[in-house]
Amino acid sequence: MPDRRVGPxxxxxxxxxxxxxxxxxxxxxxxxxxxSRGFKGIFAQGLFTAGILGQTLTAWVGPDMLRKLKVRFAExxxxxxxxxxxxxxxxxxxxxTGQAWADLDCAVRSGDQRQVLMGSATIGAVE
Amino acid sequence: MDEDLWGVPPVTFSFPxxxxxxxxxxxxxxxxxxxxxxxxxxPSPSVLPMPPIMATCAFRYSPDNMPPSARLVExxxxxxxxxxxxxxxxxxxxxxxSGEQLTVTDRLDRVHDKETSKGTLRFLEFETAFxxxxxxxxxxxxxxxxxxxx
Numbered sequence: 466m467p468d469r470r471v472g473p474x475x476x477x478x479x480x481x482x483x484x485x486x487x488x489x490x491x492x493x494x495x496x497x498x499x500x501s502r503g504f505k506g507i508f509a510q511g512l513f514t515a516g517i518l519g520q521t522l523t524a525w526v527g528p529d530m531l532r533k534l535k536v537r538f539a540e541x542x543x544x545x546x547x548x549x550x551x552x553x554x555x556x557x558x559x560x561x562t563g564q565a566w567a568d569l570d571c572a573v574r575s576g577d578q579r580q581v582l583m584g585s586a587t588i589g590a591v592e
Numbered sequence: 593m594d595e596d597l598w599g600v601p602p603v604t605f606s607f608p609x610x611x612x613x614x615x616x617x618x619x620x621x622x623x624x625x626x627x628x629x630x631x632x633x634x635p636s637p638s639v640l641p642m643p644p645i646m647a648t649c650a651f652r653y654s655p656d657n658m659p660p661s662a663r664l665v666e667x668x669x670x671x672x673x674x675x676x677x678x679x680x681x682x683x684x685x686x687x688x689x690s691g692e693q694l695t696v697t698d699r700l701d702r703v704h705d706k707e708t709s710k711g712t713l714r715f716l717e718f719e720t721a722f723x724x725x726x727x728x729x730x731x732x733x734x735x736x737x738x739x740x741x742x
Contacts, residue, residue: 471622481619481620482620482621484620485616485619511680512648513621516617516645517621517622519644519645520618520621520643520644522644523643529687531684532684533681533682534644534681534682535679535680535681536681537678537680
């Protein structure tokens with residue numbers, strides 16, 4: 466997958482995503498609340514980052530080709546972060562029914578080289 | 593195994609995959625034009641693919657508007673302040689399109705404890721299964737939440 470850069474992440478991004486998904490957790494828009502809980506600032510919904518990865522993968526291979534997506538949230542994404550999405554083929558194989566599938570290693574890194582999300586995906590046609 | 597956790601029954605509900613919600617999700621996820629016409633003067637497609645991550649928000653259509661982990665918190669079986677989101681895994685058995693009406697079942701699938709240098713961690717694994725009108729399973733989500741026990 467061609468690497469994709471997104472950002473800087475703004476409050477508008479997080480509010481739009483909150484509106485779409487209905488997750489109005491105050492960690493994603495209320496600076497006073499976030500500071501009172503000991504965080505340095507507002508951070509993005511984990512699903513926001515995972516969701517951009519999902520859209521980037523399906524834009525690359527086509528919406529019908531994503532079979533699996535597995536993510537683990539490693540670090541917060543802060544307002545102002547720039548993100549780089551990447552995915553490389555770890556294994557290509559033919560299924561028992563003759564479909565060409567591939568397993569991908571996926572990562573999202575911030576501009577300061579923190580790995581904020583790690584994951585894997587499987588792409589290929591439905592068997 | 594904590595019997596109380598298993599006393600919370602699975603919840604089943606309908607999930608309409610709406611065109612507007614697919615488009616709203618895709619735009620919020622910085623998909624530049626999710627309803628892009630394929631040629632000049634061609635109308636926007638009448639059917640959109642469901643953004644993969646949109647499946648996680650199906651619980652908004654459940655009777656109690658809660659993900660399965662929140663049901664355990666509400667019953668006092670899990671401490672929200674001690675709980676973190678671990679992994680999230682999607683499996684798509686076939687593509688999902690706007691206009692479909694899916695049946696969703698949320699349930700607790702597995703619970704196990706792990707001793708670590710920082711104390712006991714409890715891993716709560718939830719499964720959300722999506723079935724088509726014909727009864728075929730079209731998508732499965734597995735979510736792991738980690739509760740610090742000590």
